[in-house]
Amino acid sequence: MTRYSTPAAERCVLAVDVGGTTMKGSVVGEDGRIRHSLVVPSQTATDTEPIDAVRALCLRLRDDALALGATPVGVGVVTPGIVDEAAGVVRYASNIRFRDVPLRTLVGQDLGLPAAIGHDARAAGLAEAVAGAGRGLDNFLLLPLGTGIAATVVLHGEPVTGASWSAGEVGHTPVHPGGEPCSCGQRGCLEVYASAGGMARRYARLGGTSGLDSQAIAEATGTDPLARSVWDTATHALGTALTTLTLTLDPACIILGGGLAEAGAQLLDPVRDTLRASLAWRSAPPVLTSTFGALAAQVGAAILARRAAGLPVPQGWGAPLPESVGLR
Template identity: 45%
Template sequence: MSSFVVALDVGGTSMKGGLVTDAGEIVLTDRRATPREKGSAAVIEAIRSFIDDLAIAGGGTPAGVGLAVPGLVTSDTAVYSANIGWRDVPAPDFVPLDVPVMLGHDVRTGGLAESVLGAGREVSDFLFLPIGTGIAGAVILSGEPYGGTAGWSGEIGHIPVFPDGETCACGQIGCLETYASASAVSRRYSTRAAQPATAEQVAALTASGDPVAAEVWGTAVEALSLALATYTLLLDPSAIVLGGGLSEAGALLADPLADRLQERLTFREAPPLRSAALGIHAGMLGAALLGWRAAGAPDAGATWSIDVLKSPPVA
């Protein structure tokens, strides 16, 4: 068996790829743009070219390939992605090599990495919640991502938290994502203050006492507490692992969120909030785990060191 797999985390804007050994060492990383404006066929061809170039750089044929992709996905088919536009693409169509391949949903694959290697390593059941441009979660049950009957599990961003609130892009009213995603925080502040600001800037303004920023930030925290209380009461997770760009605000988000969540859960303890450990590595490392599983190593990652965090950063 070859000593490495090709791991690729495919996003709507960029693709992060690497070679990962059976010992969990990241020996090479690279990043390329996702040419989605050229159509799904161009994206598939770009993925094939990226995989081929990574394999060549590794000096041999990989043991397998793992791909984290957005949208509805099974282990062997990319069923549908609204962002990229493909439908029912078999896993082998992404790979120019005759090697085993496994697909995974992008957020659930990141959750798998956090489960096996990161912040969820010592618990069996948790919610991985990356808060970025949008909000989706990975439901981790007994250490594995749960996809649901048709692959829709984890769409916590579309839980209605304010039934009389704003219309979400999905068509529903008052969705969590409409108030608490990074893009929503930026949009809602920019509208109220009549000046543009990123979510990171809104966080800084909140910390400095800006009243408009504080109102927008407080609403985001309130929305998150409502959604997470519902999740907690349904599934009783051991922990909630926060990731994504908004979580980089640290205590400014985590402390009031923990307080509001506990206030809502009047008769029980709230699960602890943890910061994701793997950052931008999560999707690619999860894809590496899929690649090794495809290659016939289902226990890959069990002995990998958390020192993967000290591996070369993605460019």
């Protein structure tokens, strides 16, 4: 592509969050605001491989950015799974069928731009550290609660990757040893009870209406004893897992994100109560909801893209405007 720069052309970065069901892409302006976004299916009815869909989305975003009069200067792509950020390779991501995909090189060469790849939950933690609920904190934990549950440990403002790029898989922490089976092959894992997907599955398995999602279960807790029981089991399991994490890491705060966190006080209050009651000799850290919600990983991808392009990412970059909070 032709690279050019005029005083009128705004520099922008392209940010892509690859999920198991959909891929979300954005053109993000110099001020961290999303100028344009696209959502496409990760896997189509045709034989298009997810990797081809990612590359096609990046090219569409570049063309859309140019049409908007913005000049792309970098691209960031985040995925679930085991992401080797140093090598730029997605080692393994089961639900998007990635195995040793050199994503950074592929996307960077397609676009002729500096590129970065990252892990979706770690990128979300980065966004919260720069401009969200973790801003200004030396260390905190972020748990996105979605189909599964991951945790990002942010230390000195940066997400901890672990020795093999696998830190934070707390969804498979046993909270009920010998309990209900998990897709990982173990029993009694946290995400069986406390993820959005796990709650919906438990509700159906215990005799409730099939297809009711976690939001509907939350809304039914006042009238439906089974919904009440599934919800209470979930918040208790989460509080129990947070007790272990608090005792291990002593975080300044714990931030809950993902779709489930939109339940607000209905989730936070019982989780805080369990955590407080389980900690005998020390106080509980504050438990808050995420600032960026479902957009956190995308904002994190934009931060990685700016870093790849050699641009600064000041504290507060991309912070939602006060009136836009809650409108995501």
